[in-house]
Amino acid sequence: MKKKRIGIFALIMILLITFPQPVSAKEQPQLSESKLYSKACALVDGDSGRVLYGKNENLQLANASTTKILTCIIALEQCKMDEVVTVSREAAAQPKVHLGTAEGEQFYMQDLLYGLMLESYNDCAYAIAEHISGSVEEFAKVMNEKAEELGCKDSHFVTPNGLDREDREGEHRTTASDLCRIMSYCAWDSEKSEEFLALTQTRNHSFSSLSGTSYTVSNKNALLDMMDSVITGKTGYTAKAGYCYVAAVESKGRRYAIALLACGWPNHKNYRWEDARTLFGYGMENYHLYKGAEDAFSVEPIFVRGGYEKGTLAEWGAAAEVPLRVNIKEKNITFLKADWDEAEVKKEYTKAVKAPVKKGQKIGKISYCINGEEMYVYDICTGADIPKWDFQAFFGAVIREFLTIGISKTK
Numbered sequence: 001m002k003k004k005r006i007g008i009f010a011l012i013m014i015l016l017i018t019f020p021q022p023v024s025a026k027e028q029p030q031l032s033e034s035k036l037y038s039k040a041c042a043l044v045d046g047d048s049g050r051v052l053y054g055k056n057e058n059l060q061l062a063n064a065s066t067t068k069i070l071t072c073i074i075a076l077e078q079c080k081m082d083e084v085v086t087v088s089r090e091a092a093a094q095p096k097v098h099l100g101t102a103e104g105e106q107f108y109m110q111d112l113l114y115g116l117m118l119e120s121y122n123d124c125a126y127a128i129a130e131h132i133s134g135s136v137e138e139f140a141k142v143m144n145e146k147a148e149e150l151g152c153k154d155s156h157f158v159t160p161n162g163l164d165r166e167d168r169e170g171e172h173r174t175t176a177s178d179l180c181r182i183m184s185y186c187a188w189d190s191e192k193s194e195e196f197l198a199l200t201q202t203r204n205h206s207f208s209s210l211s212g213t214s215y216t217v218s219n220k221n222a223l224l225d226m227m228d229s230v231i232t233g234k235t236g237y238t239a240k241a242g243y244c245y246v247a248a249v250e251s252k253g254r255r256y257a258i259a260l261l262a263c264g265w266p267n268h269k270n271y272r273w274e275d276a277r278t279l280f281g282y283g284m285e286n287y288h289l290y291k292g293a294e295d296a297f298s299v300e301p302i303f304v305r306g307g308y309e310k311g312t313l314a315e316w317g318a319a320a321e322v323p324l325r326v327n328i329k330e331k332n333i334t335f336l337k338a339d340w341d342e343a344e345v346k347k348e349y350t351k352a353v354k355a356p357v358k359k360g361q362k363i364g365k366i367s368y369c370i371n372g373e374e375m376y377v378y379d380i381c382t383g384a385d386i387p388k389w390d391f392q393a394f395f396g397a398v399i400r401e402f403l404t405i406g407i408s409k410t411k
Helices: 002-018 064-078 107-120 123-132 136-150 176-188 195-200 271-286 389-411
Strands: 040-045 051-055 084-086 105-108 202-206 213-217 228-239 240-252 256-260 287-291 302-305 321-322 323-328 336-338 343-349 352-354 362-370 375-383
Touching: 040 176, 040 213, 040 271, 051 176, 051 271, 064 107, 064 123, 064 136, 064 195, 064 228, 064 240, 084 107, 084 123, 105 107, 107 123, 107 195, 107 202, 107 213, 107 389, 123 136, 176 195, 176 228, 176 240, 176 256, 195 228, 228 271, 240 271, 256 271, 256 336, 336 362, 343 352
Parallel strands: 302 352
Antiparallel strands: 040 051, 040 256, 084 105, 202 213, 228 240, 240 256, 287 336, 302 321, 323 375, 343 362, 362 375
16 A cells, blocks of 8 residues: 555656646746835836835825925926016025025026925925915915826825925825826926926026025935936935935836835935835836737727618618727827736727717727736727718608619619
């Protein structure tokens, strides 16, 4: 009996060695949270907005001066750069870090934006907000409306400079994932992205107030010179928020945004640079650019019951066809994909509808998905009008048929 068991065991081992085992897809490497100092962070695909890596990415936290990227893009979109901004008493009284403006002092908007983004000056943020909306409270409404428009779900902004404050709806706060959404918009999706990048990439800027006082500001985003692929970024710090950082990277057509919140406190200022390099390194090592197939947007015509195209009697009783189109301008869809990701295209639409059909009528959607999660969604719409057969249309078809027969007989 013992020899028989040994023989069966040997047979099993031979079979296992002889027949190749299925090879699983590449497993996702784990980025150890112990390697990241941030309490919360996110690495996001700059094109699709998909979170590629997250650590407490939806945890609401104070975010200090990273707030200023939102203030900046609003100012770029709503203002001309040669607008004159007058500093109020409240703006001049903002705490350090500040430009040191005086009440009544006037500046061009562009120069205040350099002070805002390069040196993170709090008085510049306050003056910009008051110039745009009349008060900081009203400007906060604009900030929250913009954040909601960009898809931010867990943010509430109270101040234009990121200093800690609360209102009736709670404390000034955001999340790492929401902050990445805002950064992606600033860097790539806004109509003013080019101006935003040019401004935030500037190393030094000198200017004067309209009264002639001279100032010079220098860029505090050290990662611009640490990594060639970094295209923009913003630092932040308060005693409550700790060191924070948000940045964007471009490399070989790939776009990444990161956000770090509560990444150390004094004596650990450089933690944010270490975390930033760790996250960007993880993204560039594991994710490649994936291009969606253009033929995925081709959809066959569908049948329309009870309708007609030309209104001829021959069409009576037959189903009409209506062409379909995908409601998208740009078909060159790209997003970041890892070897362990599963990409697919889903088409969901009705194969037959009842007349009448209006051109542009939505009947379904096409979705690009990664691991079942929708990255891009586009409407499938009808490409023509298909009227419904009624008595008037049928009578008209009969008359035309009768006239056609009569004309052919006379010939």
